[in-house]
């Protein structure tokens with residue numbers, strides 16, 4: 214008797230379940246993880262671009278047992294970076310802007326590990342996972358993954374332009390850990406000011422310097438300024454709010470170079486109105502634990518130097534045996550395929566492609582990473598299943614930044630917007646891109662609660678009681 218469509222679907226679903234539960238992973242030797250008889254797609258990096266590719270491939274190959282998808286990333290979560298500065302100010306709870314990578318692994322394997330090397334000849338990637346042994350040196354285990362198709366989406370790391378002292382003494386704003394550490398440090402500084410009597414020391418403890426006039430620097434200085442001023446007003450009656458110094462330092466003559474001149478000027482003016490000092494055309498030349506020195510000789514006493522001076526590809530990317538641009542990013546063609554390599558794609562902050570609309574390389578933004586992910590996934594699917602490949606030719610619809618409490622700037626569809634409206638658009642836009650309904654609701658709740666209650670100044674000491682007793 215012929216089956217109905219529903220019955221056929223049920224039988225197929227059953228088949229796929231049994232099929233995917235058959236273990237296709239065999240261990241040929243201790244360190245090599247192999248997959249039998251399937252096309253293997255390996256995605257490296259669980260950021261905007263890697264997760265974007267993974268989601269699309271997961272949807273397309275959900276019931277295709279001939280395809281094996283694996284994802285490797287250092288962290289077992291995806292971090293929504295545009296909201297990171299709000300974790301510093303305490304507006305959003307840290308766990309609300311991260312989503313476990315496994316939530317996107319419909320039928321992909323996930324390995325939380327560090328990528329050590331890539332061998333394009335052998336089509337192999339070596340990864341390393343750490344086995345934590347309490348109070349003993351970390352034990353690293355290496356494994357080899359074979360691939361047929363490789364997606365490199367490893368983002369970038371903070372660029373200190375070779376200044377070792379700056380790297381040593383500054384706080385960074387790249388990871389969730391960075392935001393949590395920075396928030397705790399800022400609150401600690403205010404606690405120390407309340408005790409200290411020495412005038413110079415008090416001054417430097419109350420001075421906060423952010424370096425970098427790009428989005429990360431501007432958004433961080435806006436949120437930091439709001440945090441410090443709000444909590445001093447609400448809780449620290451032994452600190453004069455006029456003694457607080459928040460400084461933004463930038464090497465070039467304007468902040469937010471991606472927006473138009475008048476919007477950049479508007480941003481500068483609004484940041485100044487909220488009490489932030491802005492120093493332009495003056496790069497940082499050196500730093501100690503209590504000072505930061507600028508190129509023109511000015512020295513600022515501070516115990517809080519935050520470095521958001523730019524990104525550069527990870528060392529592992531810079532050392533790849535493929536065509537790289539002069540900054541070390543992987544050169545890709547219009548289809549986002551790595552030049553000269555078969556079946557290898559690169560995208561996001563670690564890839565380099567000239568934007569035909571501007572004549573300049575696509576900037577390292579989440580927006581570009583998300584759009585590139587769609588193209589890479591499409592081109593992979595076309596390569597495997599047949600179909601048309603598409604070129605990446607994205608024209609940004611807009612650019613937005615928040616610059617402190619309830620203020621934003623942006624260009625949307627060619628129109629400039631600023632103030633409360635820009636801030637509301639910023640929130641709605643980014644909220645719509647935050648993965649999962651649960652996290653969206655949690656963030657909306659955080660924003661709502663902030664409207665009615667004072668900020669939380671709990672300083673979390675991130676160590677165990679045992680460790681605390683030895684400090």
Ligand SMILES: Cc1cc2nc3c(=O)[nH]c(=O)nc-3n(C[C@H](O)[C@H](O)[C@H](O)COP(=O)(O)OP(=O)(O)OC[C@H]3O[C@@H](n4cnc5c(N)ncnc54)[C@H](O)[C@@H]3O)c2cc1C
Pocket residue numbers: 257258259260261262263285286287288294295296297298326327328329366367368369386387428429432527529560561562563577578579580581582613614
């Ligand atoms: C504070 C801040 C605010 C920002 N605000 C905005 C904004 O408002 N709008 C905007 O468009 N952009 C913004 N950006 C930029 C945006 O975050 C990046 O452009 C975007 O994340 C790039 O995506 P990606 O996938 O290329 O890299 P990432 O998102 O950085 O992902 C790279 C992934 O690779 C993993 N990885 C790296 N190396 C290894 C390794 N060796 N082994 C294993 N895993 C590895 C990382 O853990 C990470 O998961 C902001 C960035 C920061 C830091």
